[in-house]
Amino acid sequence: MTLFEKKQAILFRLYDVDQSGFISQDDFLHLADRVAKTQGQTGSPRHAQLRAALGALWGYHAGLDKDGDGRITSDEWVTGRLALGEGLKRIYQGISLFGNALFDAFDKDGIQGLSVAEYKSFLISFGFSPDNADQNFRQLDQDGNGLISRKEFMDLLLQFHYSNEESAVGNLLFGPLDL
Numbered sequence: 001m002t003l004f005e006k007k008q009a010i011l012f013r014l015y016d017v018d019q020s021g022f023i024s025q026d027d028f029l030h031l032a033d034r035v036a037k038t039q040g041q042t043g044s045p046r047h048a049q050l051r052a053a054l055g056a057l058w059g060y061h062a063g064l065d066k067d068g069d070g071r072i073t074s075d076e077w078v079t080g081r082l083a084l085g086e087g088l089k090r091i092y093q094g095i096s097l098f099g100n101a102l103f104d105a106f107d108k109d110g111i112q113g114l115s116v117a118e119y120k121s122f123l124i125s126f127g128f129s130p131d132n133a134d135q136n137f138r139q140l141d142q143d144g145n146g147l148i149s150r151k152e153f154m155d156l157l158l159q160f161h162y163s164n165e166e167s168a169v170g171n172l173l174f175g176p177l178d179l
Contacts, residue, residue, distance in 0.1 A: 038121065057091075099158075140172060
């Protein structure tokens with residue numbers, strides 16, 4: 001499996017909230033609801049921000065549904081994202097909205113940095129294991145100050161989506177790429 005395919009499998013798993021084997025607009029919105037719930041923010045402005053960001057991100061991906069059934073299969077996801085190639089950069093705005101909303105949701109103490117505990121909460125909220133969180137955090141915290149800043153988080157999220165380098169630290173954002 002290529003690096004691209006590994007990342008797409010992780011993203012598909014992240015967005016397939018109901019684990020149906022398909023991604024739909026409901027999955028994107030349920031993801032916002034799940035994050036808000038795990039962070040004690042249900043019904044808050046941050047919850048609304050997450051729903052808006054994920055609704056917009058769905059809009060960027062809805063065209064991957066090639067058979068028009070309102071659901072994206074794993075094959076449609078990988079094939080569609082691969083076909084986008086450089087067009088993935090058009091999704092940048094949606095990823096930026098999503099990343100900023102995520103950062104705000106997980107920066108519970110509002111100090112503009114994610115602690116190890118907040119990073120673990122991030123992983124758990126998305127259904128990923130926090131087993132390697134401490135080790136990964138040390139690499140993700142690029143300036144070594146004990147926090148992942150908004151800039152670091154956004155850089156890592158964009159690296160995860162766009163980098164073709166196996167060694168890019170952003171590849172660790174959701175945990176190891178072992179599938």
